[in-house]
Amino acid sequence: MVDINVEKGERVTKALNEVFGDGKVIFIPTDVGNQVQLENAFRVSIDHWRRLDIVVNNAGVFNENNWRLMMNVNAVGALQGTLLALEYMSSKGKGGRGGVLINVSSISAINSIFYGPIYAGTKNFIVGLSRSLGNEVYYDYNHVRILTLCPGATITNILGNFTVKEVLPIFFSPDEGPAAQAIKNDKYQRPSSVGKAFVFLIKKGSNGSVWVVEDDQLPYEVDFVGRKLMQKKKACQK
Template identity: 30%
Template structure:
């Protein structure tokens, strides 16, 4: 899938998976808005992108996905900078059972809010280009995880929300596709506190789980993201990627939708 001349907005893109997804999109020709709460890291990321590509291909915008004003300002900034939007990756997330309220605000409500603004900006029947919304969930959005029950709840929510949109029969006339990514553990900062158990409920069990599942490189998740981009029909797709079983593109049965 060439993205030449397309525009993407990625939340939580200052570092980790969001940064790596942004690089893929840049490589494929898209211009990107790196939106994140971390200003210094985000600006450094964008500066490295600008050196590698060109100044006008990427910009940083400070955005706390829990604040509607920030989300609105980010979408406005993209429109101002590039005059269009084609793809939104709602990726920002944290893992900390001790901050469960905040975690639901970021991981679930942030994705909902980002998706709502994305729908309004992209929908073809209201003057947008149509486009793709990728929500970053987790393997913890598909299977129960007793060491991180709130994280799992937030990620199950993302899968349910995304699949519900994908099941919307009006999506075609809007020109929209919704899909989600569900990786197991990957080597980013979010692992700090999960691998030592300090941000989980049962430290020893959390460490056992990490040992059992292994930790993927960021590249292994990026490869799954690229496979998703290359699918001709992405709507409703749930991409899983694990250390043990690799990448699986799933199209959950929509017959059971209500």
């Protein structure tokens, strides 16, 4: 496990090792937006297990007022984690044997959220990146399946404690009105539902596919129809 929160990382690691056995889980304090720290996390993992089979890029923050941090963690962190995963798991890279890479996006990449435009932008980046790298050209070379999971609102630190304070005030007054109402109306699912979706994707998700898990239901795959089928109406010439 890789996270910037040392206290929580160590506590959760201890709890998991008590269930599954010492050394089954290790914690590596890391800022995923820091390339040196993140690559070190991969090297420590390789030293511990001698190989990598599965990588999940799940780090994320939501704070429209600190959009630079959000871009660095959500977009840059995911990109760096993706490139490192390919490098270390690629059958043509550093002696890897292929594997599975799951990049975590958000339901906001499927349905836009007006109170989080920059957050939605970072999550759309992940979908575009993963779908493009999910092309068979990359799989034939690396033997790494690349999938995207888009969770709906989930009881985690990123959204579980979310308030209108994280909404950019320069766009509109969030103290009362649509933003507060939208947050109040969100239906939050349990983290365990997302965890089960991860297991399903690892076992059965096809390369390049994008999945949604929401409302504590089973995950479903998103059908990206060709752009020609997306046409609503053509421009009229004058």
